[in-house]
Amino acid sequence: MAQGSYVEDDYQRDTTYVEDRVTREASGEHEWPVEPGRYRLVVARACPWANRAIIVRRLLGLEDAISMGVCGPTHDEDSWTFDLDEDGLDPVLRIPRLKDAYERRFPGYPRGITVPALVEVATGRLVTNDFAPMTLDLSTQWREHHRPGAPDLYPRPLRAEMDEVMQRVYTEVNNGVYRCGFAGTQTAYEEAYGRLWATLDWLEERLADRRYLMGETVTEADVRLFTTLARFDAVYHGHFKCNRHKLSEMPVLWAYARDLFQTPGFGDTIDFAHVKRHYYEVHRDINPTGIVPVGPDLAGWGTPHGRESLGGSAFGDGTPPGPPPPGERVDPAHNPLLGPDGLVRPPAAAPTDGSASAQPRR
Template identity: 70%
Template sequence: MAEGEQGTYVKSGEEFVRDTDYVTTRITCDGADGFTPEAGRYRLVVARACPWANRAVIVRRLLGLEGAISMGMCGPTHDARSWTFDLDPGGRDPVLGYERLQEAYFALDPDYPKGITVPAIVDTTTGKLVTNDYPQMTLDLSTEWTDFHREGAPDLYPEALRDEIDAMAQTNFTEVNNGVYRCGFAGSQEAYDKAYRRLFTRLDELEEHLSTRRYLVGDTITEADVRLFTTLARFDAVYHGHFKCNRAKLIEFPALWAYTRDLFQTPGFGDTIDFPQIKEHYYVVHTEINPTRIVPQGPDVRGFLSPHGREQLGGRPFGDGTPPGPPPEAERVPPGHGAD
């Protein structure tokens, strides 16, 4: 299950298993699936609350694809039917004209049987979903949309390091990105205990790995860092308490916490994080875990802007490239919603 899939998460006595059966249509230069990169044709639909969608937002920012791929923003909460465009005037996406993301899914398949997930790329010429395959989506933004990258865009998926990036990302997915969900949606004490041990075993490994190197793979930011960051940025705010991942807070891991602050303070990362929306989503939508829907006031997130000292480890955040400029005015996180 990706973030936002409707239905029951917790099944008594069972271990949480994520449904990874997505619409795998790709937008590629060779048009093998019938879709090629075209400026203005596609709309990336996301929600700031969702870590999987957050990956696509960051990659789009880093590569400078704002002018080629427009972005629609769902609100942080949804009902059993779908993510909604309740942040937009009149509650409709201004480009697609939809009230609910499910309309794009049903335009593709009126009997679409799976959950309605973000991120999703929609063809604005037909209103139909193209893909919700979030792992492939960001890789394709890096490799298939190069004609539309900004000048100075970083190489987030360098060919020489792809096997290492893929291996790192896969391990982090199973043990950390999805590991927090296995803790939170465990249907038995045994399932939770197992998930908890696996999660913190991997976090301990990452703490050691990052104590002597600035980034996960190579000496620049890669896709692997983007994928880990979106989970770490949410760890203390939701996963530590809401998902019972409470052996330690992120701020108690010296290297991981400094690494997260380093990325947060890098243009394209922290400027995509909306803490109130993140907390509202998890604590309001997951009523099986939090039936009162009370959203906690803490934690104090101003520490994300404190000095991290990671420069001493070397590394070049954007390699031979440059940082992205400020986000478009309409896409900026509201004041007071970040770490300011």
């Protein structure tokens, strides 16, 4: 399998996406109508950007409205592929490569083939791969199809502050780990490293006295930060050289990440085996041998986090999602914290001796 090259002297993410959107009004040339059953969300569990869409779709209960196809954890320089499915074909779209959906919409598509991608089922054409507005639209444009008790992940009164927080998290953390890992010069790496850790320190302070990024309930901002934190010790600390500390050595962020991981809709979407295979096998210019590490030990994700003391609750007046549909459950061999229903098993009782493992603060 031929792999692409990722390291650059000063890595800059290509942010040119197909900017079409799915909206209730569908009034513009690049807007498609909200219509249950019309679209298929194509993801890879390995990818943090796709993991956002998996979590939001699940939290909102959109499984019946938007089907989901899952690519394998690795890809070549040409495309993500459906190698997990029988005969290597997506069972709905009946294509072997996600690139085929891009080509049906844009013959000779010149850019990278990325997930998440929304594909129109009837035509097999790509609709959009613009991952940032995609999840916000699931919250705001598909509201009539949300499950009862679904959270408001993009509450109107908080949007101005949320947008600022999410922008900083994106540039300095979500993309910051890639700027470290793909840096081709010492100077670029050190500059990215400094910015990453300055923002992680800021997040430690912000979350020391509030349970979630925006206060007492989960929002899209938490989803966006979580997908990077879930991969931090397994990949970014070593593979991307983001190694000032492990996540498990940052008391506030580690407790916050465990709190989310143990919340239905978050940890049950994480496939640690896919995550590690993707980064260590695909990025051969960083890891030439393609050897995938056995560790780290994942048991810590299931320990008490102690953040109940900060008040709030994930879903406020709403309710958590139920177990994931059987066909969409992560293989428990890839995430040993999962129970037979596909949900993260509740942690053991918190320690009664005041030990630091249960404390969210420094």
